[in-house]
Amino acid sequence: MLYLKKYFTEGLIQFTILLSLIGVRVDVDTYLSSQLPPLREIILGPSSAYTQTQFHNLRNTLDGYGIHPKSVDLDHFFTTRRLLNQVRQLDRLSVPSTELNTWLVHRDSETVVSASSQSSPSITLDNGAGLENVNNPDATPAMRGGSGAPESTYNLNTADSSLGAVAPEGNQEQGNRDGNDDLTKEDIDLIDILWRQDIDLGAGREVFNYSNRQKESEEQKPSPQEKKDGNEEQESWRNGVNLQGAQPVDGETGESIPEQFPAPAVTTEIAVSNEEVPSTSQGLPLPTQVPSAEPQLDLEQQWQDIMAIMEIQAMEVNSTSSDTDSSSVSASSGTTEANTAGNFGLMTHSTPINQDVSLHQASLPSCSQDFPQIFNSQLDSVTIPPRTTMLRLSSNNNTNINSTFGTTNLTGMFFPPHINSSSNNITSTPILPDLFSTLLEESMLDEISLLDLAMEEGFSQAQASQLEDELDSDSGLSLDSSHSPASPSSSETSCSSAASSSSTSATFSEEGAVGYSTDSEVATVETEEGAVGGYQPGYSKLCRMSYQDPSQFHSLPQLDSISHNHTYNLPLSSAFPEHPELPIPAGKKAVRDKQSSKLQPPQDLMDKHSSRDERRARAMKIPFSNEKIINLPVEEFNELLAKHHLSEAQLTLIRDIRRRGKNKMAAQNCRKRKLDTIINLEQGVQDLRRDKARLLKEKMEFIRSIRQMKQKMQSLYQEVFTQLRDEEGRPYPPSEYSLQYSADGSVLIMPRGVTTAEQNRKPEKKQKDKKK
DNA sequence: GCGGCTTGTCATAAC
DNA sequence: TCGTTATGACAAGCC
Known part of the structure; x- marks a missing residue:
C-alpha cells in the first residue's frame, strides 16, 4: 500500500510539474504536503532554511505537528508558489512533457x-x-x-x-x-x-x-x-x-x-x-x-x-x-x-x-x-x-x-538551465560561449585597429587605454566565466546528476533534510541517525538533497569525492569517559561497527548511533525522545515536562538538549543560508560578467559603426573637396585648404592653419555654401 | 603532523 | 521575561 501510495504521489508530483510547464494551473500545495524529500527538493529547490522565516507565526498555519517548524519540510507551506513559478520558468523541464504529449x-x-x-x-x-x-x-x-x-x-x-x-x-x-x-x-x-x-x-x-x-x-x-x-x-x-x-x-x-x-x-x-x-x-x-x-x-x-x-x-x-x-x-x-x-x-x-x-x-x-x-x-x-x-x-x-x-x-x-536560470534574457544567455569567443577574436583582431582608430579619430588616450583594459579583462573573463569550478551551474549540474543517480538508491530518507526529523520518525531516526547528523554540503548543499545514511552513497562514483563521514553522533569516547574507546580509523571503524553490530546487544547498538545528548538522556532516563524535546512547541514541551516528575538534573539536561538541538538546527540553517548566499553571489557575478560582455560587444559594434561612418564621411569629404574650384577654376590644394563645418550646417573652405578664432572673426571671408 | 573541511556547541544579540 | 533564531567563534573529529 505504501508502495503504491508513494508512487502515486510521486507520479502526481511529476505530473503536476508537467502540467505546470504546459501552463495548466495546478495547486501543488495539496500534493506537496506529502513527504517526498528527494523529489520535493529536486522540484522545489532551495530549502526554506535559506530564508529567514518567522516559524512561530507560520506554525499556526500548519496542519499539525507532523513537520517541525524548522524542518525544511516547511518548504511545502511557504515556498510552493515561488518555486512553482520557478518550475514554470524552467523551460528545460518541458522536455518530458513531450513524452506526455x-x-x-x-x-x-x-x-x-x-x-x-x-x-x-x-x-x-x-x-x-x-x-x-x-x-x-x-x-x-x-x-x-x-x-x-x-x-x-x-x-x-x-x-x-x-x-x-x-x-x-x-x-x-x-x-x-x-x-x-x-x-x-x-x-x-x-x-x-x-x-x-x-x-x-x-x-x-x-x-x-x-x-x-x-x-x-x-x-x-x-x-x-x-x-x-x-x-x-x-x-x-x-x-x-x-x-x-x-x-x-x-x-x-x-x-x-x-x-x-x-x-x-x-x-x-x-x-x-x-x-x-x-x-x-x-x-x-x-x-x-x-x-x-x-x-x-x-x-x-x-x-x-x-x-x-x-x-x-x-x-x-x-x-x-x-x-x-x-x-x-x-x-x-x-x-x-x-x-x-x-x-x-x-x-x-x-x-x-x-x-x-x-x-x-x-x-x-x-x-x-x-x-x-x-x-x-x-x-x-x-x-x-x-x-x-x-x-x-x-x-x-x-x-x-x-x-x-x-x-x-x-x-x-536548447540550453543548459544553469545558463538560462539566472537571466531574464534567455536568448542572449545561450550564446554566451559564442559571444565570448567572438569577443576574443574581435578583441584580438580589432584591438590594434581600435586603438589606432581611437588615436586617429578622436578617441582620447584615456578612452583608448580604457578600451584596451576592457578588452583585456574581457578576454580573461571569457575564459573563466563558464568554467569556474565553483560556479553554481556546474555545481548544480553535477549535483543534480548525483542526485538523480542517487535516486537509484532505494533507501531515500523520508526526512526533509539531514538532521531534521519529525516526531513521527523519532524511532527510525534514533536508530538510523548515524554518521551524517547534519547538513552535508558535499551532496546536499547544492542539491538540497537529504539523506540519512551516507553509506548509501558510497557506491555512487559521483559521490566518491564526497566521502566525509563525520560520525559525530557515534559514541564519543572523549566526551564520555565512562565509555572509553580507543579512536579507530574511520575505515576500520566502519567495518568494525558492522561486525560488532552483529554481536552487540541492541542497547549498545543504539548507543553507537546515538548522539551525545541522546546517550545523556538515556543515562538520565529521560522518558521521552530528544526529538520530542527539541521539536515540540514550547507549550507541549512544558506540558510534557509537567506530566513527568523529573529531577532538577533531568530538567536541566532536557533544557540543554532542547537548546542545543535548536541551536544545531539553527547553525545548519545558518550555514545553508551562507552557502546559498555565496551561490547567489556567484550567480550574480556571472550575470554581471555576462552583461559586461554584452555591453562590451555593443560598444565594439558602436565603435565599428562609428568608424565606418567616419570612413564614409572621409570619402565624401574627399569627393566634395576635389570638386571645389576657386574663382579661377583651379582646385584647392588639400594641403592648404580644408573644409570646415559650421554649426548652421554650412560648409566652409578654410586655409589650413586658420584658427577657429579667425574663422569666427572672418567667417565670411571665404565662405562658400555648398548645397549638397 | 598539518591543514582543510564539517559539524556541534557556546555566547550573544536580536526579535 | 522567556523562547526562539541567527551568527560568530571555537573545538573536535575526519580526511
Whole structure:
C-alpha cells in the first residue's frame, strides 16, 4: 500500500510539474504536503532554511505537528508558489512533457483492435505500444494480475471508448476474452482514479489510496445492479465531461479535459491539446515504472540526461546558431518541418505542446542522433522512430499555451538551465560561449585597429587605454566565466546528476533534510541517525538533497569525492569517559561497527548511533525522545515536562538538549543560508560578467559603426573637396585648404592653419555654401 | 603532523 | 521575561 501510495504521489508530483510547464494551473500545495524529500527538493529547490522565516507565526498555519517548524519540510507551506513559478520558468523541464504529449489518447470504436495489428500509420497505436513496452517491457497478463492497476494506466491505446483514454493494451487481450466492456473492476477503478486525478487535481490524497477504493469497489461488487450503476456512474461522468464542450476545462484546475469524440470512428484521433489529457493517466503511469528493470531511471534521471545533452548541444548549436534560431522559430510558429527539428530532439519534443498537433500525423523525429543511449533507451520506446510524416502544427487554434511556449522558450530549451536560470534574457544567455569567443577574436583582431582608430579619430588616450583594459579583462573573463569550478551551474549540474543517480538508491530518507526529523520518525531516526547528523554540503548543499545514511552513497562514483563521514553522533569516547574507546580509523571503524553490530546487544547498538545528548538522556532516563524535546512547541514541551516528575538534573539536561538541538538546527540553517548566499553571489557575478560582455560587444559594434561612418564621411569629404574650384577654376590644394563645418550646417573652405578664432572673426571671408 | 573541511556547541544579540 | 533564531567563534573529529 505504501508502495503504491508513494508512487502515486510521486507520479502526481511529476505530473503536476508537467502540467505546470504546459501552463495548466495546478495547486501543488495539496500534493506537496506529502513527504517526498528527494523529489520535493529536486522540484522545489532551495530549502526554506535559506530564508529567514518567522516559524512561530507560520506554525499556526500548519496542519499539525507532523513537520517541525524548522524542518525544511516547511518548504511545502511557504515556498510552493515561488518555486512553482520557478518550475514554470524552467523551460528545460518541458522536455518530458513531450513524452506526455506523445501519449496519444485515442479511442477506437467498440471493436478492439490490437495495437500491433494496426496497419494504420497512426502514431497513436505505436505510441501506445511503445509506452507499454517502455513502462512494462515484460508486461504479461500474468503480471498484470499482480500490478494490473498501475499498468493499465499506461495503456492508452486500448479501446475503452467510453473513457477515450485509458485502457491497457494488456487488457485488450482480456478485452478480447471478456469483451471490451469487461475491464476488470480494478481496471475501472484505477481508471476512475486516474480520471478523477485528472479532472480534479485538488482531490485529496485518499483518492490515490488504491486499496481503499478497491474496498469500495468490492463493496459495490456484490450487486450486479450496483455494478451497473457504477458503470452508469462512470458513464455519466464521462458524459459530463463530454458535455463540457469540445474542450472541457476542469473548473478547479483549469486543466482541459480530453475531447471525446462520439463518433465510433476507427482510430479516432484526438487532438492533443496542452491539457494533455493523457497526462491524466500519466499521473498514474509512474507506478508502472516500479516493476521495470530500472525504476530509478525516472523523470529526474531523464531530465538530467537531457540537461547533459543540452549542454553539449548548446555548444554545437552555438556554432550553428542561425540554423537553430530558424528552426526553433519555425517550430514555434507552427510551420515547422519535423525533419528540420529533428536535429534538435528537445525542440521537437516541445512542439507537441501545440495543442492542435494531430497525433495521427505526428511523428517524433529520432532523437538517437542527439541523445545518448541512456536516454534513447527511455525515449525511443516512447517516441516513434523517424517517420516520413511530419509534425503538423496548427496555428489557428492555439491557445495561450503557444504564448507560453513561444520562440523564446523554445530557444531556451536548447540550453543548459544553469545558463538560462539566472537571466531574464534567455536568448542572449545561450550564446554566451559564442559571444565570448567572438569577443576574443574581435578583441584580438580589432584591438590594434581600435586603438589606432581611437588615436586617429578622436578617441582620447584615456578612452583608448580604457578600451584596451576592457578588452583585456574581457578576454580573461571569457575564459573563466563558464568554467569556474565553483560556479553554481556546474555545481548544480553535477549535483543534480548525483542526485538523480542517487535516486537509484532505494533507501531515500523520508526526512526533509539531514538532521531534521519529525516526531513521527523519532524511532527510525534514533536508530538510523548515524554518521551524517547534519547538513552535508558535499551532496546536499547544492542539491538540497537529504539523506540519512551516507553509506548509501558510497557506491555512487559521483559521490566518491564526497566521502566525509563525520560520525559525530557515534559514541564519543572523549566526551564520555565512562565509555572509553580507543579512536579507530574511520575505515576500520566502519567495518568494525558492522561486525560488532552483529554481536552487540541492541542497547549498545543504539548507543553507537546515538548522539551525545541522546546517550545523556538515556543515562538520565529521560522518558521521552530528544526529538520530542527539541521539536515540540514550547507549550507541549512544558506540558510534557509537567506530566513527568523529573529531577532538577533531568530538567536541566532536557533544557540543554532542547537548546542545543535548536541551536544545531539553527547553525545548519545558518550555514545553508551562507552557502546559498555565496551561490547567489556567484550567480550574480556571472550575470554581471555576462552583461559586461554584452555591453562590451555593443560598444565594439558602436565603435565599428562609428568608424565606418567616419570612413564614409572621409570619402565624401574627399569627393566634395576635389570638386571645389576657386574663382579661377583651379582646385584647392588639400594641403592648404580644408573644409570646415559650421554649426548652421554650412560648409566652409578654410586655409589650413586658420584658427577657429579667425574663422569666427572672418567667417565670411571665404565662405562658400555648398548645397549638397 | 598539518591543514582543510564539517559539524556541534557556546555566547550573544536580536526579535 | 522567556523562547526562539541567527551568527560568530571555537573545538573536535575526519580526511
